[in-house]
Amino acid sequence: MHRGDLAVLCTHLPFLLIKAGLCVANRIYKACANVRSHIRNTNTLSSTSAPTLYICSLQANSLKHLHSSYYISLLSSSQAYAQGLMGPVFVLLLLICVCNSEDRLTPAKPHSVGDRLISNGGIFALGFFSPKNSSANSYVGIWYHNIPERTYVWVANRDSPITGSSPGKFVLTTSSDLVLLDSKGSTLWTTMNNITTEATGAAAILLDSGNLVIRLPNGTDIWQSFHHPTDTILPNMSLQLSNNNNLSTHLVAWRAPDDPSTSDYSLGGDSSFQILVWNRTMPYWRRAALDGVLVFAMYQSKSGPIMSQTIVNRGGEFYLTYTVSDGSASMRMILHYTGMVKLLAWNSNSLSWDVFFERPGSSCDRYASCGPFGYCDATEAVATCKCLDGFESVGLDFSLGCQRKKEIRCGQGDSFITLLNMKTPDKFLYIRNRSFDQCAEECSRNCSCTAYAYANLSNLGVTVDQSRCLVWMGELVDTEKRGDGLGENLYLRIPSSSVNKKTGALKIALPVMASLLIIMCICLVWIRKSRG
Numbered sequence: 040m041h042r043g044d045l046a047v048l049c050t051h052l053p054f055l056l057i058k059a060g061l062c063v064a065n066r067i068y069k070a071c072a073n074v075r076s077h078i079r080n081t082n083t084l085s086s087t088s089a090p091t092l093y094i095c096s097l098q099a100n101s102l103k104h105l106h107s108s109y110y111i112s113l114l115s116s117s118q119a120y121a122q123g124l125m126g127p128v129f130v131l132l133l134l135i136c137v138c139n140s141e142d143r144l145t146p147a148k149p150h151s152v153g154d155r156l157i158s159n160g161g162i163f164a165l166g167f168f169s170p171k172n173s174s175a176n177s178y179v180g181i182w183y184h185n186i187p188e189r190t191y192v193w194v195a196n197r198d199s200p201i202t203g204s205s206p207g208k209f210v211l212t213t214s215s216d217l218v219l220l221d222s223k224g225s226t227l228w229t230t231m232n233n234i235t236t237e238a239t240g241a242a243a244i245l246l247d248s249g250n251l252v253i254r255l256p257n258g259t260d261i262w263q264s265f266h267h268p269t270d271t272i273l274p275n276m277s278l279q280l281s282n283n284n285n286l287s288t289h290l291v292a293w294r295a296p297d298d299p300s301t302s303d304y305s306l307g308g309d310s311s312f313q314i315l316v317w318n319r320t321m322p323y324w325r326r327a328a329l330d331g332v333l334v335f336a337m338y339q340s341k342s343g344p345i346m347s348q349t350i351v352n353r354g355g356e357f358y359l360t361y362t363v364s365d366g367s368a369s370m371r372m373i374l375h376y377t378g379m380v381k382l383l384a385w386n387s388n389s390l391s392w393d394v395f396f397e398r399p400g401s402s403c404d405r406y407a408s409c410g411p412f413g414y415c416d417a418t419e420a421v422a423t424c425k426c427l428d429g430f431e432s433v434g435l436d437f438s439l440g441c442q443r444k445k446e447i448r449c450g451q452g453d454s455f456i457t458l459l460n461m462k463t464p465d466k467f468l469y470i471r472n473r474s475f476d477q478c479a480e481e482c483s484r485n486c487s488c489t490a491y492a493y494a495n496l497s498n499l500g501v502t503v504d505q506s507r508c509l510v511w512m513g514e515l516v517d518t519e520k521r522g523d524g525l526g527e528n529l530y531l532r533i534p535s536s537s538v539n540k541k542t543g544a545l546k547i548a549l550p551v552m553a554s555l556l557i558i559m560c561i562c563l564v565w566i567r568k569s570r571g
Contacts, residue, residue: 144243149210170297176200196228272372277358280308322406410440411514417522429533449486452535460526462519467509478508
């Protein structure tokens with residue numbers, strides 16, 4: 040909008056609103072006075088700009104509790120302007136008070152294109168949308184309402200879009216199900232609550248957490264969008280890693296920045312309580328198995344903790360959740376369309392999302408990128424593939440991994456070395472009800488056992504079996520030396536000769552170093568006396 044037209048618009052708009060009988064004219068007049076003052080101060084007012092069609096959107100902050108937005112569309116008369124009349128003559132085309140921007144949907148109030156739910160605190164909004172560069176399809180989704188950059192956190196019909204220009208309807212049925220209908224009345228998406236009787240008074244409510252819930256009059260939530268995520272985890276949202284049937288809830292990435300349909304990348308937990316990202320059925324990135332650490336990550340700013348990720352045990356079912364400190368910026372964790380797991384924080388200065396954390400963090404952090412018996416050393420300035428102790432590279436690029444320098448002969452004095460701060464490998468056997476010594480014995484007496492690891496799960500609220508004994512048979516894949524102190528001990532089987540060689544080298548090196556130190560001390564004393 041040209042500033043000249045804006046000044047004229049702000050001059051005439053309050054009188055048009057008064058004529059229309061709106062009580063907010065005075066508030067708009069004050070806002071426009073500030074605009075005119077700003078334009079005069081900048082001294083860049085353009086009085087020759089041609090008038091055009093404008094849409095002015097104002098949400099009265101003082102009426103925020105009504106969740107009402109006022110939209111005014113005005114058309115300036117180009118003909119009157121050309122005839123030299125006193126400035127642009129504005130014709131009021133449309134004056135709409137959108138009073139259905141509430142936080143809830145009821146069977147009596149279905150939603151159509153242009154309608155919105157806005158959470159009670161104005162943090163999130165729900166409505167119909169079309170992604171950028173994809174106006175042919177429309178969806179029902181949830182996005183941040185208090186952030187200028189449109190950011191979607193949930194999409195209902197991501198694989199069943201409303202095509203073309205046909206309008207859709209988003210309704211809550213009398214059986215307490217949310218249903219999205221196309222223009223022909225066909226169902227594109229629906230919830231399944233299995234409620235056989237009508238629940239009078241039920242409503243779909245958009246909460247300030249970003250969670251859309253179907254709530255009965257007694258306060259019971261019979262469905263919630265947090266249990267059916269798309270690509271985003273919000274604070275205080277729980278992602279189910281496993282349940283008693285070894286099932287989990289998955290995040291599924293968008294196919295492209297402007298295409299919310301499901302892609303090949305998904306994130307979830309497996310039967311061993313590991314968090315993985317899959318590319319179709321192939322692992323792309325993996326977090327190590329649960330090691331008993333309740334809060335397994337904490338990210339801090341200069342002012343203190345911002346976010347903590349937590350594993351929660353609820354009756355034997357494990358969930359991933361994260362919380363943010365009071366007063367922290369808006370944060371979200373997403374599975375990006377590239378397969379990256381990202382934690383993003385809103386920067387109110389740059390008006391953009393800052394990447395706070397992402398995995399895989401390097402090329403060697405991707406699943407099994409260093410090959411069998413290789414590991415990603417994240418303690419280096421640049422993460423690098425290396426071979427485990429007692430192994431050497433098969434090729435030049437670690438595509439084939441590593442091989443033993445000397446083969447193990449079972450029962451001939453082989454032993455175990457301790458590797459500190461390691462991300463435990465994949466493809467392990469979980470042996471229950473074992474102490475540390477029993478876990479070590481399980482591996483040492485089996486010649487096929489390559490390594491073992493042990494952890495106490497009491498911090499996770501496990502009451503039946505608080506031990507976690509993992510053993511590996513054969514190759515070790517997707518191993519990492521952690522640089523954040525969150526790794527654990529991995530006990531690796533090696534030939535006894537490897538230990539003896541290291542011990543022998545130490546036996547030789549220590550006396551030699553001691554002798555050199557004594558000689559240096561004698562020389563220093565002699566030099567000092569000779570100078571004296």
